[in-house]
Amino acid sequence: YSWTAGNWKLIVLNSNCGKINRICAYAKAESLWLRDQLAGPEMCEVIFDHHPPITDGEYAPGTTSVKGFWRRAYEARAELFVSGHDHGYQRFAPRRTDFSLASDGVRAVVVGTGGKSLYPFTTTNRSEYRQATHYGALRLTLSDTGYSGEFLNVTGATMDSFSSTCR
Numbered sequence: 586y587s588w589t590a591g592n593w594k595l596i597v598l599n600s601n602c603g604k605i606n607r608i609c610a611y612a613k614a615e616s617l618w619l620r621d622q623l624a625g626p627e628m629c630e631v632i633f634d635h636h637p638p639i640t641d642g643e644y645a646p647g648t649t650s651v652k653g654f655w656r657r658a659y660e661a662r663a664e665l666f667v668s669g670h671d672h673g674y675q676r677f678a679p680r681r682t683d684f685s686l687a688s689d690g691v692r693a694v695v696v697g698t699g700g701k702s703l704y705p706f707t708t709t710n711r712s713e714y715r716q717a718t719h720y721g722a723l724r725l726t727l728s729d730t731g732y733s734g735e736f737l738n739v740t741g742a743t744m745d746s747f748s749s750t751c752r
Contacts, residue, residue: 587622592729592751593629596622599722600634600668602650611653619654623661628665629727629751635670637695639684641712642671643704647684656682658691662752664732665692665725671716672697674706674736675749684711692749694734714745 587596598619602609609615636648638655648670658666659682674697679690697704703717705714719738726733733748 588692589628590727593631593727594622594625596630596632596653598632598634598654600636600648600650600651600654600685602636609653610651611656613653614654616657620661621659623657623663629730629732630658630661631665631667631725631727631732632658632663633667635695637668637671637675638666638670639677639680639693639711640668640695641649641675641706641709641715642673642695642697643706643707645709651665654710655691660680662689663691664749664751665694667694667696667725668745669695669697669699671695673715674704674719674721674723675712675715676699676734676736676745677711678713679749689752692747694723696736698722713747716744718742 638651639647675695677693681687721738724735731750736745
């Protein structure tokens with residue numbers, strides 16, 4: 586589903602692709618729906634799903650089945666792609682569809698720090714910031730021209746912060 590808030594389009598996807606006939610593939614129903622959502626009037630865009638397209642945690646290098654979603658996000662110049670699933674916190678610099686660094690890319694944030702257990706990271710370190718020692722939450726602040734984010738641990742301390750303008 587999707588909705589607008591000010592100058593932002595917020596889009597939530599079902600990334601349990603294997604459970605729903607692999608509809609996450611680039612040419613399948615949910616990816617086509619995402620394309621249509623992103624094709625609307627010029628807005629800042631944030632996409633939420635469960636499975637991260639890029640991660641340095643237990644599910645590294647990322648969830649293959651959502652690569653079509655990531656490609657749609659990049660093609661439409663979306664600002665943010667927020668996921669969970671991998672139990673840790675990671676913030677990535679903007680990236681292309683092949684996950685190489687790109688100033689015109691999409692920023693991925695993985696926030697899997699809400700419960701159960703925290704997973705260690707693999708030796709890969711592609712993230713700008715990562716931690717898997719503290720539970721916490723991501724606070725996003727969306728303005729008409731950009732965004733800021735803070736990862737807060739359960740005591741309320743800010744462990745990471747970032748910001749950017751919309752493209």
